[in-house]
Amino acid sequence: MNHTDLATESDKKNCLVLWAKMFMAKTWEEFHAIGEQFLTAKEVARVMYAVNINSQEKTYFEAHRKYLETKATDEYEMARLKQEVADRDQALADKDQTIADMERRIAELESMVVKPDDQ
Numbered sequence: 761m762n763h764t765d766l767a768t769e770s771d772k773k774n775c776l777v778l779w780a781k782m783f784m785a786k787t788w789e790e791f792h793a794i795g796e797q798f799l800t801a802k803e804v805a806r807v808m809y810a811v812n813i814n815s816q817e818k819t820y821f822e823a824h825r826k827y828l829e830t831k832a833t834d835e836y837e838m839a840r841l842k843q844e845v846a847d848r849d850q851a852l853a854d855k856d857q858t859i860a861d862m863e864r865r866i867a868e869l870e871s872m873v874v875k876p877d878d879q
Contacts, residue, residue, distance in 0.1 A: 767777045778797055785791035788809060795805030810821040 764777045764780050767780075778794060782791055782794045782805065785794060792805050792809070810818065
């Protein structure tokens with residue numbers, strides 16, 4: 761990590777130099793400044809900072825993280841349930857159509873039957 765000057769183009773392209781610089785940072789400000797250069801590092805910087813702050817802020821961070829996870833889970837579950845309702849609505853519509861078709865066919869057959877009163 762101390763020899764970022766020896767990094768290859770591939771190392772630079774894959775952000776290995778930025779990662780090395782982040783882990784060699786001496787202050788949070790330097791750490792965040794380097795992390796701002798690419799999205800993945802930005803999130804890692806945010807999480808690492810949060811893990812190292814005082815307990816009240818840690819509690820807030822953890823509550824916020826749980827809220828986001830719960831929200832994502834709830835949104836997924838809501839979408840799943842909406843799809844389930846749509847599927848059931850479609851199945852009911854199909855059954856209604858089948859019943860209507862059968863009632864039409866019964867009416868056709870009844871009209872073909874000769875009744876004793878009709879003779």
